[in-house]
Amino acid sequence: MKQDRVISLVLLAVAMSAISGLAVITAFIFKEGLPIITKVGLGGFILSSDWYPQEGEFGILPMIVGSLAVTAGAMIIGAVLGLGCAIVLTQFCPPRLVAVLKPCIELLAGIPSVVYGFIGVTILVPFIRDHLGGPGLSVLASSIVLGVMVVPTVTSISVDALRAVPRSYREGSLALGATGWQTTHMVMLKAARSGIAAAIILGMGRAVGETMAVIMVAGNTLEAPHSLLDPVRTLTSNIALEMGYAAGDHRRALFATGVILFVIIMILNTIALAVSRRRAGKAGRA
Amino acid sequence: MRITPARTQRAAAIVLWTLAACTIGVLVFVVGFILARGLPHLTWGFLTESPRSMGREGGVLPMIVGTLWVTGLAVLIAAPIGVGTAVYLTEYTREGRLTAVIRFGADCLAGIPSIIFGLFGFVFFVITLGLGLSVLSGALTLALMVLPTIIRTSEEAIRAVPRAYRDVSYGLGSTRWQMVTKVVLRSALPGIGTGIVLAVGRSISETAAVMLTAGSALGLPQSVFDSSRTMALHFYIMSREGISMANAYATGSVLILSIMAINLAAYWLMRRFVAKAA
Numbered sequence: 001m002k003q004d005r006v007i008s009l010v011l012l013a014v015a016m017s018a019i020s021g022l023a024v025i026t027a028f029i030f031k032e033g034l035p036i037i038t039k040v041g042l043g044g045f046i047l048s049s050d051w052y053p054q055e056g057e058f059g060i061l062p063m064i065v066g067s068l069a070v071t072a073g074a075m076i077i078g079a080v081l082g083l084g085c086a087i088v089l090t091q092f093c094p095p096r097l098v099a100v101l102k103p104c105i106e107l108l109a110g111i112p113s114v115v116y117g118f119i120g121v122t123i124l125v126p127f128i129r130d131h132l133g134g135p136g137l138s139v140l141a142s143s144i145v146l147g148v149m150v151v152p153t154v155t156s157i158s159v160d161a162l163r164a165v166p167r168s169y170r171e172g173s174l175a176l177g178a179t180g181w182q183t184t185h186m187v188m189l190k191a192a193r194s195g196i197a198a199a200i201i202l203g204m205g206r207a208v209g210e211t212m213a214v215i216m217v218a219g220n221t222l223e224a225p226h227s228l229l230d231p232v233r234t235l236t237s238n239i240a241l242e243m244g245y246a247a248g249d250h251r252r253a254l255f256a257t258g259v260i261l262f263v264i265i266m267i268l269n270t271i272a273l274a275v276s277r278r279r280a281g282k283a284g285r286a
Numbered sequence: 287m288r289i290t291p292a293r294t295q296r297a298a299a300i301v302l303w304t305l306a307a308c309t310i311g312v313l314v315f316v317v318g319f320i321l322a323r324g325l326p327h328l329t330w331g332f333l334t335e336s337p338r339s340m341g342r343e344g345g346v347l348p349m350i351v352g353t354l355w356v357t358g359l360a361v362l363i364a365a366p367i368g369v370g371t372a373v374y375l376t377e378y379t380r381e382g383r384l385t386a387v388i389r390f391g392a393d394c395l396a397g398i399p400s401i402i403f404g405l406f407g408f409v410f411f412v413i414t415l416g417l418g419l420s421v422l423s424g425a426l427t428l429a430l431m432v433l434p435t436i437i438r439t440s441e442e443a444i445r446a447v448p449r450a451y452r453d454v455s456y457g458l459g460s461t462r463w464q465m466v467t468k469v470v471l472r473s474a475l476p477g478i479g480t481g482i483v484l485a486v487g488r489s490i491s492e493t494a495a496v497m498l499t500a501g502s503a504l505g506l507p508q509s510v511f512d513s514s515r516t517m518a519l520h521f522y523i524m525s526r527e528g529i530s531m532a533n534a535y536a537t538g539s540v541l542i543l544s545i546m547a548i549n550l551a552a553y554w555l556m557r558r559f560v561a562k563a564a
Contacts, residue, residue, distance in 0.1 A: 008374075018437060081305055107545070111317075111545060112545070114493050179292065179294070208492070233405065
């Protein structure tokens with residue numbers, strides 16, 4: 001019994017590693033980033049458009065706007081494609097085809113982001129430049145690339161949500177004479193809506209946080225975009241592009257950019273957790 | 287033409303199938319495009335030679351070795367911790383405030399962008415702990431990153447082991463630890479394996495975090511304290527700086543092929559697990 005007690009304590013210590021990892025990450029990012037934010041003031045940092053690290057001017061408004069614009073665009077594409085796939089997989093698809101489609105969507109999640117970025121810059125960017133105008137490296141290109149990249153996230157969580165709807169709901173609706181589509185959008189989507197909302201919010205988190213693919217297709221200018229065809233720099237690419245040579249206050253400002261990104265992600269995560277917890281409560285699972 | 291339920295049904299089916307087909311189309315296109323241009327350059331020499339003149343010529347042996355080191359080490363660190371956490375959550379405690387905190391930690395960690403892991407790894411492992419840009423710094427950073435994946439899949443796999451197995455094991459007089467190691471973990475092994483394989487896949491594809499922690503040295507790493515460039519980062523540098531498109535495509539092909547092999551392995555393990563549980 002004494003041995004059991006020891007093992008239990010060891011396992012508890014191991015189990016605390018995820019939460020302690022999170023705590024250490026938070027502590028270090030804030031420790032490095034906060035001094036600059038207090039120095040220029042939170043307002044000066046997130047509301048100024050002047051990013052001249054050499055002169056000590058650190059305003060990241062264009063990057064915040066850029067991240068939001070790119071994420072919004074990505075979510076329009078990612079939510080439509082991802083939810084479409086989830087509905088097909090759970091409502092319209094014979095099981096044998098599911099066995100092929102599902103691994104394909106998982107493979108989509110496994111492909112390295114640099115590969116997406118590369119395809120974006122070799123195919124999508126020239127296409128936009130030639131047919132729609134502008135430099136090609138743009139909000140639009142980033143949104144499309146990111147939109148595809150978030151599909152697996154949106155699909156897999158939505159599939160779980162749709163599968164968690166009790167069978168009797170679907171059968172009841174079909175028995176009342178509703179068509180498959182009526183059942184899907186009047187019953188299934190309604191019953192699974194908090195899970196689907198969580199899927200979209202988590203997808204949003206992925207889009208905001210994606211770095212390498214965006215660097216390759218966004219153009220990375222320091223000005224906030226005015227149209228879909230303008231180049232753009234996101235919070236993540238700002239960090240990755242300049243981290244290689246930054247020092248002193250410049251490096252600290254990049255950590256501060258990380259702080260803002262971190263806060264955005266934590267807000268999105270918390271919303272997603274709260275939404276999916278409500279679903280768990282409603283479905284009667286503990 | 288009147289809008290009848292039957293017509294909407296047909297229209298909806300067409301639209302939805304088109305969306306699914308588009309998604310699969312993108313996948314086929316991405317894989318096909320890279321492989322079509324990369325496979326012709328993918329020779330034995332490419333895999334077994336070191337790069338010459340910044341990667342313009344020669345192969346990718348150091349990057350393959352570097353990727354294996356970083357990935358292997360990361361998973362070696364994360365797997366025991368992840369499986370241990372899952373065992374604790376499922377077998378050694380009741381649901382309560384503590385498990386909620388542990389799960390919250392894992393969920394949040396899963397949502398943190400890789401560039402933040404990179405920043406953290408850079409300031410913590412590279413600078414504060416003095417490990418420098420190295421295989422070890424990269425592996426430790428990636429270990430934190432893949433930990434949530436391993437925890438979640440292991441927990442699901444362990445929960446899927448039937449209650450009766452545990453009862454029988456106890457009935458035969460085994461201790462809790464014997465029951466866990468000899469019965470529960472053994473039957474959950476394929477499920478846990480799936481999680482580990484997926485973690486390997488995530489580590490191989492990662493770029494932003496390893497760029498800031500493992501560096502981009504071209505040489506063959508001699509120890510875990512050497513800097514090393516991984517395949518994904520090599521692909522990024524080759525294509526972005528336009529050093530050699532042929533070598534970029536070939537590197538991309540190696541990446542895509544390994545990810546496909548990894549996903550197949552995960553899928554095969556999962557099927558075995560499900561077949562066994564049924």
